[in-house]
Amino acid sequence: MVTDRTAPVETATLAAEVEGLLEPAEADGVYRDTRECTSALLFLGLLLISPPTPRPKTDNR
Amino acid sequence: MAEQTQGAVPLSAVIADAATGVALALRGEGGPYALSGILRHNDALTPAAVRVLGADALAPYAMEHRGAPVGPEDEAVVRQALAAYPPGADASEVSRWTYRGLVEASHAFLPAGAQPWPAPPEAATGWVDSTPWPKLSHRVSQLAALALPKLAPGLAEQLTARTDDLSRGFVRAVRRRDWLQAAGLGRWLARLPDVAPTLGLDSGLAFVRQMGGADPRVALHVVAAQRFYGRGW
Amino acid sequence: MTGGRGDPGLLDRMVRGSLGWLDEARGFFRLPPNVTTDADPNLTLKPLGELAELTQLIGVLHPRDEIRQAARGLFAFAWNETRDGELFAELIHGEPFATYPVELYGTFAQAGLRHADADALVQTTTRLRGWRVAREDHTRTLNVLNAERRLGLRQHADFASVLALTGLGRLPEPWTLDRKSVYGVTHDVFHLTDWGRNRQRLSPEFAGYLRLWLPSWLDTWLEEEMWDLVGELLAVTACLPAAPFDPVAWQRLATAQAADGSVPEIGAAPSSGDPAEAFLACYHSTLVTAFAATLARIACDEAEAGPVAGDPALVGGRTPCESENAP
Numbered sequence: 001m002v003t004d005r006t007a008p009v010e011t012a013t014l015a016a017e018v019e020g021l022l023e024p025a026e027a028d029g030v031y032r033d034t035r036e037c038t039s040a041l042l043f044l045g046l047l048l049i050s051p052p053t054p055r056p057k058t059d060n061r
Numbered sequence: 062m063a064e065q066t067q068g069a070v071p072l073s074a075v076i077a078d079a080a081t082g083v084a085l086a087l088r089g090e091g092g093p094y095a096l097s098g099i100l101r102h103n104d105a106l107t108p109a110a111v112r113v114l115g116a117d118a119l120a121p122y123a124m125e126h127r128g129a130p131v132g133p134e135d136e137a138v139v140r141q142a143l144a145a146y147p148p149g150a151d152a153s154e155v156s157r158w159t160y161r162g163l164v165e166a167s168h169a170f171l172p173a174g175a176q177p178w179p180a181p182p183e184a185a186t187g188w189v190d191s192t193p194w195p196k197l198s199h200r201v202s203q204l205a206a207l208a209l210p211k212l213a214p215g216l217a218e219q220l221t222a223r224t225d226d227l228s229r230g231f232v233r234a235v236r237r238r239d240w241l242q243a244a245g246l247g248r249w250l251a252r253l254p255d256v257a258p259t260l261g262l263d264s265g266l267a268f269v270r271q272m273g274g275a276d277p278r279v280a281l282h283v284v285a286a287q288r289f290y291g292r293g294w
Numbered sequence: 295m296t297g298g299r300g301d302p303g304l305l306d307r308m309v310r311g312s313l314g315w316l317d318e319a320r321g322f323f324r325l326p327p328n329v330t331t332d333a334d335p336n337l338t339l340k341p342l343g344e345l346a347e348l349t350q351l352i353g354v355l356h357p358r359d360e361i362r363q364a365a366r367g368l369f370a371f372a373w374n375e376t377r378d379g380e381l382f383a384e385l386i387h388g389e390p391f392a393t394y395p396v397e398l399y400g401t402f403a404q405a406g407l408r409h410a411d412a413d414a415l416v417q418t419t420t421r422l423r424g425w426r427v428a429r430e431d432h433t434r435t436l437n438v439l440n441a442e443r444r445l446g447l448r449q450h451a452d453f454a455s456v457l458a459l460t461g462l463g464r465l466p467e468p469w470t471l472d473r474k475s476v477y478g479v480t481h482d483v484f485h486l487t488d489w490g491r492n493r494q495r496l497s498p499e500f501a502g503y504l505r506l507w508l509p510s511w512l513d514t515w516l517e518e519e520m521w522d523l524v525g526e527l528l529a530v531t532a533c534l535p536a537a538p539f540d541p542v543a544w545q546r547l548a549t550a551q552a553a554d555g556s557v558p559e560i561g562a563a564p565s566s567g568d569p570a571e572a573f574l575a576c577y578h579s580t581l582v583t584a585f586a587a588t589l590a591r592i593a594c595d596e597a598e599a600g601p602v603a604g605d606p607a608l609v610g611g612r613t614p615c616e617s618e619n620a621p
Contacts, residue, residue, distance in 0.1 A: 014109045017072055018146050023155040026199050029237030029517055033215045033472040077595035195513055225506060232510035237517075243469075258501050261467035268469075 075100070075110045083114070086121035087281070087288045094121035097134040098173030111142035114207040116162035117143075120285060122170035122202035123209050136137055139167050143179060155203045157184040158216070162207040169211045189219040197223060198230020205282050208288055209251045217252060224253045228260045235265065240273020244282035251292035266293030300539035304309050305587040306358060308548055311555030312584035313352070313364045315576070318554075320368075322573040325375050330384045335394065339385075341577050343398045346372040348585045350405050350487050356588050365584075373402055379409025386415040391424060393438045393478055400441030416445060426450045432459040433478045436485035439531065457486060462500060468507035473523070476511055480526040483533055490589045493533045501534050519561045521550045525582035530588035536597070537610035539590065547583060557583045 082099030083089040096118055099109040111118045119141070122131060125287070143163060148156040164181045171178075192200065201220065207213045214283075220227065227246055234243035247266045250256045250274050273279040286293045316323075322347055329338050346369060353365035376382065379402065385395035396416055399409075419425060420442060428436045428451075435456050442449045457463045461475050462482035471479065483504070487493050495505075508531050515523045524547055531537060551557045556572065557579040558564075564575050 014072065014105070015146055018112050019153075019156060020113075021073065021076065022159055023100050023153055023203055026242070027237075027239055029239070029514065031237070031514070031518055034474060128323075194509070229507070229510040231511075232469040232507060233513050236471075236510070236514045257506055259465050259468065259506065265467060265469055 070106070072106050072113070075104075075106045076113050077277045079114055079118070080281045083117055083120055084277060084281040084284045087124070087284045095132050095135060096138050096215050097132060100138065100291050102138075103236070107138060108142040108145045111138055112146040112160075112163070115159040116166035116209055116212055117206040117281060118163070118283070119166040120206070120209055121171045123166075123211070124288065130170055130178060133174075136167075136171055139163065139171065140176075143167075148182065154185065154188055155200060157182060158204050158213070159208065161214055162204070162209075165207075166209065166210045181280060184216075186219045189223060194223070194226035194229050195233060198227055198233065198246055199242060201222055201227060201249055202232070202234070202242040205245030205248045205285075208248045208285065208289075221253050221255070222248065226249070226256055226258065227253070228257055231260065231265065233263075235269065238272070239283075240279045241276055242277040243269045244273065247293065248282040248286040248290075250288035251286035263293055289291075299597040300416055301544065302591055302594050303543065304544060304548055305591045305594065306361065306588040307549060308358065309352065309361055309584045309591070310364075311551055312557065312580045312587070313349075313361065313368065313555075315580055316349075316368060316584070317364065318359055319577060320371055322570065323372070323375065324575070325381070330381070330388055334479055337574070339394065339398060342372055342375055343394075343401060344386075344578065344581050345369075346398075347401045347489065348581045350401065351491065352584060352588045355491070356610060357591060361588075364490060368418060371406070373407055375479050376402065377447050379407060379412055383411035383415060384413060386419065390415070390419045391422075393429070393434075393441075396420065396445070397437050397441040400444035403441075403446075404444040416447065420447050420450065431458050432463075433485070436460070436482065440485055440488065444558065446590030457482065462486070462503075464504050465499075468503075470509060471511065473520070476515070477523065480523075480530050483530045484526075489585070490529065490533050490592075492493070493535070496535075504530060505534055505538070509540070512540065514548055519550070520559070521547060521557050522559050522579040522582050524550075525557070525579060525586040529582065529586035529589050532586065532593045537590070537593035539594070539597075544590070547586075551580075551583060556580050 079099045080093070082094075086094035100110055119135075140185075143160070146160070148160045152160075161181045161184045164179055167178045170183075183208065188200070189197070202278070204216075227250055231243055231246045231250060234240075234246060244266070247262060247269060248261070250262055251266070256262050266286055270280060270283040274283070283293050323342050325338055325342060326333050329335075347373065349365040349368040351365075352361050353369050356365065373379070374430065379399070382395050382399040385392075385398075389395065396419075399412055399416070402408075429438070435451065436453065439449045439451060439453050458484045460609050461478040462472070466475070483496065483500075484490070486500075487495050507525055512524065512527050512531075515527065522542065527541060528540070528547065531540065547557070553564060556563060556576040559575050559579050564571050566572075
């Protein structure tokens with residue numbers, strides 16, 4: 001094996017790094033949803049109500 | 062990513078370069094494969110990189126039609142890695158299994174040299190049955206390099222019983238945009254026999270490659286799934 | 295996700311808590327005088343419609359009498375707010391081609407509550423060719439079809455054909471669903487099963503798909519603390535044959551429920567102290583929690599009573615599906 005005198009020290013340092021790379025902690029989730037280009041159809045929009053419909057003009061307008 | 066305090070090139074960059082080289086070889090590009098061709102000889106980081114890549118360092122030798130015979134330097138590098146970074150007495154399952162994977166790959170894919178290869182260390186499988194699926198999935202993704210022909214048959218059999226759970230882990234990982242985890246899981250799922258068709262594993266692997274392929278290890282897992290298990294095209 | 299019989303005590307506490315908060319919040323459900331003209335329907339009719347839809351169900355299906363009574367009280371309150379249905383005649387008169395008044399009216403009609411003028415109007419408007427023009431949201435169309443059924447009208451399109459176009463009908467790759475599409479899938483299930491009343495309408499193929507992938511969706515939306523979606527996913531879970539019970543998810547949702555019974559939409563409830571803001575931030579998730587806990591409670595009772603009689607294929611897990619393996 002080709003080594004030099006610093007190798008044992010480096011190996012000790014590297015051993016911890018190797019373990020870290022073998023088993024990294026799980027990253028936080030990155031959540032990104034499809035953007036809506038239409039009006040902000042709030043999630044509840046699916047439940048019952050239509051997207052805003054044109055309102056009839058009232059007499060007092 | 063682990064911090065690198067010494068030297069100009071961090072270990073993670075050495076690993077990334079090597080992963081690129083392995084993936085290239087698995088695609089049948091870049092000429093005959095040799096570990097010595099993708100990792101610098103006499104570099105202190107080389108054994109560490111081989112230990113982290115694990116069985117994947119030898120993955121191109123698992124291909125049926127490879128170009129050149131295995132060079133003697135490769136054997137020396139693997140022996141160096143095995144000698145320098147054995148799992149300790151209190152090592153984690155991942156550390157044990159990845160080490161075991163490198164030993165098994167040496168047995169399977171490298172010619173028997175003058176010296177015998179070390180015996181594969183014992184590695185337990187009890188955790189496969191008992192670990193909740195999100196944690197199981199994360200761990201199995203860290204063992205992606207063992208998803209190679211002939212390696213860890215016992216583990217593969219145990220994991221078969223958790224195929225649906227690992228598939229859920231794939232969904233979870235993609236949703237979290239954890240491409241490395243998704244690729245590692247997808248690679249294992251490519252090896253398992255009974256993945257639910259509704260998962261869409263083939264398009265899922267292709268999607269992960271597109272989204273996360275900037276990480277060479279992601280690309281490597283997807284290419285391995287294609288090369289060895291015909292999934293992800 | 296484990297099988298098992300669930301936790302009826304926890305589920306009942308959650309329903310009671312939710313209904314108690316909703317009862318206290320009646321004032322915010324009251325319709326303003328301008329409800330048929332320039333009030334925002336999303337802040338007036340939608341909350342009342344959700345209240346009516348879900349309390350009607352709880353008032354009929356919950357196994358505990360005192361919970362049914364509480365829910366029926368809220369449902370009667372909602373009908374009273376519509377001035378015994380006169381509201382629907384006014385809404386349809388004002389917006390004859392909008393679907394939402396018909397959908398809302400259907401909620402009450404299924405309980406036998408009708409208004410003669412509204413009936414006469416929908417008879418005319420829903421037989422127009424214009425009514426049958428495809429709508430852009432297929433999931434929403436399912437709700438319109440259900441409303442037509444509830445009102446005894448001819449359905450303007452074939453339910454199964456529309457369902458086939460939805461997020462559930464297409465069986466999308468489970469990792470492709472984002473927030474909006476997973477809402478769509480939950481509502482496809484609610485419309486198909488009539489909010490869990492006819493769970494046997496869920497085909498083995500759909501049930502197998504949902505059984506397989508619901509745990510992964512629940513996990514990520516629990517992590518995002520989107521409690522209304524968590525509740526909806528738990529409600530869908532409870533619609534499955536031999537429904538699994540996920541104790542961790544239920545415990546998380548229970549923990550998100552405040553001492554006053556409210557469940558915030560996302561994360562923690564607003565702390566401004568403004569009751570109107572708190573209402574808007576919580577009413578939907580609180581209703582969904584009561585709904586989901588009711589369906590899960592029914593599933594508990596069924597597990598207790600042993601396997602449901604009926605087609606054993608309905609209880610199956612994964613179902614055969616064309617392989618996507620490349621040849």
